[in-house]
Amino acid sequence: MTDYRNPPIPEGINVHPQHPLKEFFWMLAAVGIALTVAIALLIALANYLVTFVPFEMEQRLAQHMEVNYFQPGDAPPTPALIYLQSLGHSLAQAQQAPHPIRIHLLDSDDINAFATLGGHIFISRGLLEVMPNENALAMVLAHEIAHISHRDPIIATGRGLTVALAIMSLTGVGDGAMAHQLASQFSLVTQLSFSRSAEAAADLRALETLRQYYGHTLGADALFNYLVAEQGRGNALAEQPLLALLNSHPLHADRIATINAFTGSNHNGQGQLTPLPANWLAPRTD
Amino acid sequence: MESLIILVVLTTLGYAFGSVIERRHFASIIAREHLLRNIMCFSARTPPSDIGPVDSQLVGGNVVISIDYFKLIAAALRGLIGGRVSAYETLVERARREAILRMKVAAQDLGATQIFNVKLETASIYNGYQQQTGSVEVYAYGTALIPHTS
Numbered sequence: 001m002t003d004y005r006n007p008p009i010p011e012g013i014n015v016h017p018q019h020p021l022k023e024f025f026w027m028l029a030a031v032g033i034a035l036t037v038a039i040a041l042l043i044a045l046a047n048y049l050v051t052f053v054p055f056e057m058e059q060r061l062a063q064h065m066e067v068n069y070f071q072p073g074d075a076p077p078t079p080a081l082i083y084l085q086s087l088g089h090s091l092a093q094a095q096q097a098p099h100p101i102r103i104h105l106l107d108s109d110d111i112n113a114f115a116t117l118g119g120h121i122f123i124s125r126g127l128l129e130v131m132p133n134e135n136a137l138a139m140v141l142a143h144e145i146a147h148i149s150h151r152d153p154i155i156a157t158g159r160g161l162t163v164a165l166a167i168m169s170l171t172g173v174g175d176g177a178m179a180h181q182l183a184s185q186f187s188l189v190t191q192l193s194f195s196r197s198a199e200a201a202a203d204l205r206a207l208e209t210l211r212q213y214y215g216h217t218l219g220a221d222a223l224f225n226y227l228v229a230e231q232g233r234g235n236a237l238a239e240q241p242l243l244a245l246l247n248s249h250p251l252h253a254d255r256i257a258t259i260n261a262f263t264g265s266n267h268n269g270q271g272q273l274t275p276l277p278a279n280w281l282a283p284r285t286d
Numbered sequence: 287m288e289s290l291i292i293l294v295v296l297t298t299l300g301y302a303f304g305s306v307i308e309r310r311h312f313a314s315i316i317a318r319e320h321l322l323r324n325i326m327c328f329s330a331r332t333p334p335s336d337i338g339p340v341d342s343q344l345v346g347g348n349v350v351i352s353i354d355y356f357k358l359i360a361a362a363l364r365g366l367i368g369g370r371v372s373a374y375e376t377l378v379e380r381a382r383r384e385a386i387l388r389m390k391v392a393a394q395d396l397g398a399t400q401i402f403n404v405k406l407e408t409a410s411i412y413n414g415y416q417q418q419t420g421s422v423e424v425y426a427y428g429t430a431l432i433p434h435t436s
Contacts, residue, residue: 004334006326011316014379016372020360021301023372027363
């Protein structure tokens with residue numbers, strides 16, 4: 001039996017000597033960086049390609065949006081809506097907006113306004129109620145019209161879809177689930193968030209529109225002044241748009257500074273604020 | 287966001303419990319291997335001709351070891367990058383050595399001194415959600431040679 005032995009086997013032959021946590025975080029960092037680069041490339045590509053999507057296609061996509069956001073077609077338009085649409089139309093002309101827009105009223109106390117696919121603009125009743133004059137309202141409308149002129153909603157949708165697709169392909173979600181996810185994306189188009197540079201560009205174009213329409217940009221900062229004041233008072237409603245739908249917007253103070261700089265460089269001290277029509281926001285009877 | 291928190295908590299718990307259990311298991315394996323060194327294992331199919339009068343009997347030892355959540359995530363990351371899946375290497379090593387130890391205990395109970403024709407079978411059991419391996423089974427078996435005491 002001299003040939004048959006079981007010598008002790010040294011430890012650590014089969015086991016990797018590296019600490020498991022060190023290896024884990026190294027792999028996490030590598031995968032994270034690769035993923036970030038890949039998604040950034042995809043977003044850049046999507047941002048470029050999506051501008052070739054015709055506006056008519058965007059309008060068809062918009063039909064998939066949640067129906068309850070739209071006013072029922074047979075309901076008579078309220079005076080406020082008629083006024084908003086006429087003001088929006090004039091501003092779109094002043095801006096030389098290339099696409100048709102449609103304005104909708106949201107019956108909500110939130111102070112909110114947003115542009116979405118297909119040239120649809122939503123404005124909440126809460127926002128209208130705090131408007132001191134037409135100039136302030138025109139600034140909001142012109143800002144949202146500028147988003148549509150710049151194709152920001154379809155860019156944001158394309159970006160969202162690209163990221164969702166990339167993540168789903170990587171995590172290996174099945175085809176059925178993917179189709180379901182894509183479909184559900186369209187119900188979320190009312191929650192598009194635009195990039196900060198898109199918001200700044202929309203602000204600038206809105207100011208140019210106001211100057212074209214009124215001859216000056218006085219009163220353009222009224223909403224932001226109001227929001228800053230309300231935030232100072234701890235009003236939750238004034239915070240909400242920032243946290244919810246408008247969270248990519250530049251800070252109120254930055255926007256006021258931009259508006260003041262624009263007004264200062266273009267304003268000759270002339271100009272008057274245009275009042276809102278009397279009783280335009282008649283209390284609802286229902 | 288919730289699912290991310292759950293993932294981080296599960297991974298942390300998996301690492302905390304998994305690493306303690308693994309460390310203790312390796313210490314126990316090394317200690318018991320030392321105690322059972324007198325029972326020798328060979329993969330040769332037949333014993334040498336000068337072995338003398340012996341009885342033979344089949345002995346086996348079986349173990350199932352589960353992965354923890356940390357190993358699951360580490361292996362999934364490794365699956366994206368490629369390379370040695372060290373999270374599973376330690377797991378399989380523990381299972382292999384534990385199965386041989388249990389086989390040796392069975393042989394010791396019979397009064398055997400050697401085990402010939404030792405073979406190992408492995409199986410992954412519970413291929414559950416998305417074909418993720420839940421645990422590994424190793425079965426060690428061989429022919430125990432029991433010297434005649436008379």
